[in-house]
Amino acid sequence: MSLPRIAVDAMGGDEGVRVMIEGAALARRRHERFKxxxxxxxxxxxxxxxxxxxLRAASEILHAPEAVAGDEKPTQALRRARTTSMGLAxxxxxxxxxxxxxxxxNTGALMAMAKLALRTMPGIDRPALAALVPTLGDNDLVMLDLGANTECDARNLFQFAIMGAAYARIVNGLESPRVRLLNIGTEETKGTENLRDAATLLKDATALALTFDGFTEADKLPRGDFDVAVTDGFSGNIALKAMEGAARFVGDLLRRSFSSSLRSKVGFLISKPATELLKHHLDPNNHNGAIFLGLNGVVVKSHGSASAMGVANAVAVTARLIEENLIERIAADIAAVDPDTIRQPSRRKAATQEGETAL
Structure with missing residues (x-):
């Protein structure tokens, strides 16, 4: 049984056509159902x-005369959506x-085009960019938002948690993913009012297929102690890039240390299996494929510098989300929430106080 075909922006990425086609071909060799x-x-x-x-036997070509430049402003890209490979995909x-x-x-252009064309799902105010982050645990960590929204209120964070949990249930096979809110401390009194209000919303929403596990600090993200990290796009983007930078720092430091002397080079040969395992675990190509959650359609962002293997992994993630009906799952979870539950807690408090005053 074949899956619905996947539209690949063949002009996207740092190397464009060559890597995107090689990645799609690799994905097709691994999964014959892909079209x-x-x-x-x-x-x-x-x-x-x-x-x-x-790949040629399983593909159709849609000609696009133009491509979106990597440094192009989203507003400019939107005006050319009908003639670019990204827009037509x-x-x-x-x-x-x-x-x-x-x-x-271009991530900004992709977000703008996807949001305009597909619109947000009923019950979702804003889409969020979610990705998988490697951890020391049994599963990768689902983290969102990673840059789509620089400012978020409690309602947005609550919706992000629902979408992130649905995503984690698919990609990690979890029944009730453990969700935490990224904060500056784990105490209930820490953080902004929006974070504390979002925590209240998640505590009250007991019917959801997730387990709210409180707050987490950024240094705990790679530990593997929970499954979904929820934050605004500003903090999430900074946290993700800090982790990526730390991973590159460790890799560069190891290479420098192992080449500093003859003894170090001998030590490298002895420890090579362990360093290769570390390299594999931290390689972003093995975790490639960020998704814009909350849209009426599946749109996946592959890293611009991804190798063919990275593109193949992004395609595999995309296919799984189609097969596992991600959009329908999120819609069902949102529908299961009482609309009054997701009003801002501060508004609920005010309404309660007004009621008490009237009595």
């Missing part, structure tokens, strides 16, 4: 497909010609 709509310069795509007959999802879209292109 593709390859969007971009038709001549260049056909040339790349000459080396991948298996998303439009294919909107029109039902593809089950999902994957792009390694």
């Amino acid at each position: 593709f709509l390859l969007v971009g310069d038709e001549a260049r795509i056909k040339q790349a497909l000459e080396h991948h007959p298996n 998303i439009d294919a999802v909107k029109r039902g010609e593809a089950g999902a879209a994957v792009s390694g292109g």
